[in-house]
Structures are given as C-alpha cells and as structure tokens.
Amino acid sequence: MTLTYLAVIGACIWTAILLLPWRPWATSEVLDASTDLTGDDLGDITVLIPARNEAGTIETTLAGIKDQGEGLHVILVDDRSSDGTARKARAIVGDNLHIIPGKPLPDGWSGKLWALEQGLGHVDSKLLLLLDADIALKPGILQALRRKLEQDGLQLISLMAALRMEIFWERLLMPAFIYFFKMLYPFRLSNSRFPWVAAAAGGCILLKTDTLREIGGFGALRNELIDDCALARRFKTSGFRTWIGLSHAACSLRPYEHLKTIWDMVARTAFNQLRYSALLLFLCTIIMMILFWFPFTGLFLSSTLSKIISAWAIGTMVLTYLPTLRFYGLSMGWAIFLPLIGTLYLAMTWTSAIRFWQGKGSVWKGRSYRS
Numbered sequence: 001m002t003l004t005y006l007a008v009i010g011a012c013i014w015t016a017i018l019l020l021p022w023r024p025w026a027t028s029e030v031l032d033a034s035t036d037l038t039g040d041d042l043g044d045i046t047v048l049i050p051a052r053n054e055a056g057t058i059e060t061t062l063a064g065i066k067d068q069g070e071g072l073h074v075i076l077v078d079d080r081s082s083d084g085t086a087r088k089a090r091a092i093v094g095d096n097l098h099i100i101p102g103k104p105l106p107d108g109w110s111g112k113l114w115a116l117e118q119g120l121g122h123v124d125s126k127l128l129l130l131l132d133a134d135i136a137l138k139p140g141i142l143q144a145l146r147r148k149l150e151q152d153g154l155q156l157i158s159l160m161a162a163l164r165m166e167i168f169w170e171r172l173l174m175p176a177f178i179y180f181f182k183m184l185y186p187f188r189l190s191n192s193r194f195p196w197v198a199a200a201a202g203g204c205i206l207l208k209t210d211t212l213r214e215i216g217g218f219g220a221l222r223n224e225l226i227d228d229c230a231l232a233r234r235f236k237t238s239g240f241r242t243w244i245g246l247s248h249a250a251c252s253l254r255p256y257e258h259l260k261t262i263w264d265m266v267a268r269t270a271f272n273q274l275r276y277s278a279l280l281l282f283l284c285t286i287i288m289m290i291l292f293w294f295p296f297t298g299l300f301l302s303s304t305l306s307k308i309i310s311a312w313a314i315g316t317m318v319l320t321y322l323p324t325l326r327f328y329g330l331s332m333g334w335a336i337f338l339p340l341i342g343t344l345y346l347a348m349t350w351t352s353a354i355r356f357w358q359g360k361g362s363v364w365k366g367r368s369y370r371s
Contacts, residue, residue, distance in 0.1 A: 003294060003297055003298060003301060003306070004298065004301065004303060004305070004306045004309070006290055006294040006298075007294050007295055007297070007298035007301075007306055007309050007310045007313060008309055009290055009294075010290045010291055010294050010295045010310075010313045011295065011309050011310070011312050011313035011316070013287075013290065013291060014291065014295075014313050014316035014317050014320070015312075015316055017183075017316075017320055018316050018319060018320055020186075022186045022188040022189050023186075023188060024182050024183050024186035024187075024188075025179070025182065025183070025320035025321070025323060025324070026188075026323055027246055027323045027324060027326075027327040028188075029187040029188065029191065029243075029244065029245035029246060030245050030246050030247065030327075031141075031144055031145065031148060031157075031159060031245045031246075031247050031249075032141070032144070032247055032248055032249045033138045033139060033140035033141040033144055033249040034140045034141075034143055034144040034147070035139070035140050040069055040143050041069070041070060041071045042068060042069045042070065042071045042072045042142060042143070042146075043070075043071030043072075043073075043125075044071075044125055044126040044127055044146075045071075045072055045073070045125055045126075045127045045128070045129055045142065045146065045206075046072075046073040046074070046075060046123045046124075046125040046127070046128050046129070046209075047065055047072055047073065047074045047075065047129045047131055048075050048077070048116060048119045048120070048123065048128055048129065048130055048131070049061070049074070049075070049076045049077070049119075049131050049132070049133050050077050050079055050111075050112050050115035050116055050119070050132075050133065051076055051077065051078055051079060051081060051085050051086075051089070051115075051133035052078075052079035052080065052081055052085075052102075052111060052115070052133075053081045053082060053083045053085060054081070054083075054085050054133035054134060055081070055083040055084050055085045055088050056083075056253075057133060057134040057253040057254070058076075058085050058088055058089050058092075058133050059088050059089075059091070059092050060136050060253055061131070061132075061133055061134065061135055061136055061137075061253070062074070062089055062092040062097070063092055063136075064135075064136040064137040064138070065131070065137060066092065066096075067137075067138075067139045068137060068139060068140075068141070068142040068143070069142070069143065072096065072142075073096070073098070073123075073125055074096055074097045074098065075097075075098045075099075075100060075119045075122055075123065076089050076097060076098070076099050076100070076133075077099075077100045077102050077115040077116070077118050077119045078099055078100065078101055078102055079102040079111055079112075079114075079115045080101075080102050080104075085133075086099050086101075098122060100118055100119060100122065102114075102115055102118060103118060108222055108223060109222045110222070110224070110225065110227065112202075112227065113218045113221055113222050113224070113227055114218075114222070116130065116218045117217060117218040117219060117222075120212070120213075120217055120218060123209055124209075125209060126208065126209060126210075127146065127149070127206060127207070127208060127209060128206070128207055128208075128209045128212065129142065129145075129204070129205070129206050130202065130204070130205040130206075130207070131203070131204055131205075132161075132202065132203040132204070132252075134203075134252060134253045134254045135161050135203045135204055135250055135251070135252060135253070136250075136251045136252075136253055137204070137249065137250055138248075138249040138250075138251075140249070141159075141247065141249035141250060142206075144249075145157055145159070145204075145206045146206065148243070149206055149208075149243075152241070152243065153241060154241045154242065154243050155207060155208045155211040155235055155240035155241055155242065156200065156205060156206070156207040156208070156211070156231070156232060156235045156240065156241075156242040156243070157205070157206050157207070157242070157243045157244075158200040158201045158202075158204060158205040158206070158228070158232070158242075158243070158244045158245075159201060159203070159204040159244070159245060159246070159247040159249075159250045160178060160181070160201040160203075160244065160245070160246050160247065161201065161203040161204055161247065161250040161251055161252045162246075162247065162248055162250065162251045162252065162328065163175075163177065163178070163252045163254075163256075164251075164252055164253070164254065164255055164256065165328055165330065166255075167257060169256060169257070169258065169259050169262060170255075170256050170257075170262075171330060171334060172334065172337060172340075172341060173256075173259075173262050173341060173344065173345075174256065174262070175321075175324050175325055175328055175330060175334070176321075176324075176338070176341045176342075176345065177262075177266070178246075178324060179320075179321060179324045180345060181199075182324075184273065185197055185198075185199035185229065185244075187199065187244055187245065190232065190242065190243075190244055191242070191243045191244065191245075193241075195236065195237070198229060198232040198233035198235070198236040198237075198242060199228075199229050199232055199242075199244050200228040200229060200231055200232035200242065200244055201228055201244060202227060202228030202231075203250065203252065204247075204250045205228065205231070207235075211235070211240055214238070215234050215235065215238050215240075216234075220234060221234065225268075225269050225272045226269050226272060226273070232244070246327060262348075263348050263351065266345065266348040266349070266352070267348050267349075267351040267352040267355065268352070269352070270345075270348055270349040270351075270352035270353075271349065271352035271353040271355075271356050272352075273349075274349070274353075276353075276356060278353075281349065281350070281353050284346070284349065285346060285350075288342055288343075288346045291317070291342065292317075292338065292339040292342035292343060293339065293343075294310075295310045295313035295314050295317065295339075296310065296314065296339055297310075298310030298313075299311065299314075317335075317338055317339075318335040318336065318338065321334075321335045321338050322335055
C-alpha cells in the first residue's frame, strides 16, 4: 500500500509539472540566426573571451565570430594557457583581436571571472558579448541577439548553447542536462519580472556594458561558482530585464566522450545548487526516487489501480521530455531512459556532496575552488 501511495504522489507531481502555466519542459523560448540582418555594422559590440588551454577549439570559435560581420572588437584574455591558445588565436582574427595575458589568480576569484574582470577594463563599447572559448556561432546570431535586446528593452540576453550530442553518453545525458536546468530555472519565469527565478547560460551572453559596471562588474560575483545564473540574478534584483532561450545557432564544441567527463562536470557545481545543505540533498533524493523509481515499481504491483497510476506517471514523465529531444533532433526513444538518467544525475549530485564534505571542493581547468 505504501508503494501505491508513493506512485500516486509521483503521478500527481508529474501531472502538476505538465500543467504548470510557465511550462518548464517546453522549448518555446528560442532564438536562432537571422540571415536578413547579416551585413549590419557591429562596431557597438565587443566580444570578450576568457580562454585557458583552449587550443583545440579557439580557432573554430574565432572563425564563427569573424563570420558575424564587420566592426566587431574582440578581446581574448589568455588565462595563463600552456597549449598555445594565444598563438592559434592570432592566426584567425589578426589585427581585430586584442590578446591580454592573464595575471595570476587572486584569492577568492574563479579563473573565468578573474579573466573576464581583466578584459572588462579594456571594453569601451555599448554592448558586450561574453563568449566561452568553446562556443561556435552561426552567421547572423549576433545581430539577432542585439535586435532582441533592443526591441524587448533588455539589459542581458543569453543563449543555452546546443551541446554536443554525437556519442552514446552525450545523447543519453546532455539533453537531460538542459531539461533539468529548465526545470530548476524555468525560462518563462526567468524571462518575466518574477523576482525569484533568474537564469543565464554563461557560454553566450550579450549585455549592456554600462549596466554591468553599474551592478559592480564581475567583482560583485567573484565568490560565485555558478557565475552565469548569479549574474542574471544580480541584474534582476537591480531592476533590469533579462532573457534566456535555446538556440541552434550557438553550439558547444566541447566533447563529452566518457561518462566520467560528464560526471565531473555536473559534480563540480551540483551541491552548490543545493546551497551545500544536507537537508536539501536528502529532500532532493526522496523527490527523485518518487519521480523516477516508484512509478516503474508500481507497474509490478498486484493492484490494477497501482498499475494504472504508475502508467499515467510514466506517460506524463515521457511527455515532458519529448520537446527537448525533438528540439535537438534526437529519437523519442531516449525518453524511456529518463528514470536511469535521473538516477545518474542524482548520483552525480551525491558525488558533489561527498567531495565537498571531504574538503576537495570543485576542480576545473586544473584549479581547485572551495566555498
């Protein structure tokens, strides 16, 4: 009987998620490239790229920037790379590229934010594009970003880059990474004036330079591990408008060829999402079990009612995942693995917590960060 009750709770939660007016599972917030805007002068935009050992992707990233149009200013902060990142960068952009050698990392800063802070001092344009060194832009997307920012009266706009989904582990886990991110930070709420939800995707952010300086620059975020959402939150709490959406025109070049690579990427910040709270971790575990385990368990109970309720929960669960799979052109069959996917992400979250309790902190690009 207890399992039946838990299956009922799971079915109710999935039904509620499906019917929520802000539709966290939907893919309606989209911005793609506008070919009708190509050729516009981009002299009011500076592209700021923090790069640490990105020799494998920086050429493709800079080539995508070059294809956006004329007049762009490009600043690359070489964050003490040891793989020739700066040398490869110079060969692509040439005179339009300003490369800043990164200074040693001060205490209390993450590497990315410190690189961005150094670059900000050299920016004098109206608009600033924050672009990761592993993001490829398709022609016309920068003009589309600028147009939406201006027409909608925004101060910050960001795109969730399309992650690489080529091999088994990427197809299994990367769509779900975006799906779960949208569940945590519903785009419709983040894009509204609702004060309690703010999200941005750090790989591609266009913002107003003066507004960034008004909120204190990157120094105001220096203790944040999840700096993109912290930046959006800072903008919103200061009374400014933000927008986040999906896109096919900003693509991540970073491969995730092994489960361990994805595991470490998620474990780096997962416990931070729970505010390093053991209570929230426990509640998250219970909720994930109710959502992903008990509906399938209910299919094997003797009660016909339990089977019906469990089938409803599973069907509703699958329905919420289908839009994400469809958006990225993946087979709908991947949806049946959602309970397994949820279990893996829960295990990654526990790994994040265990590493935190062991004092290991978060490791990224050869640096360790402790909160």
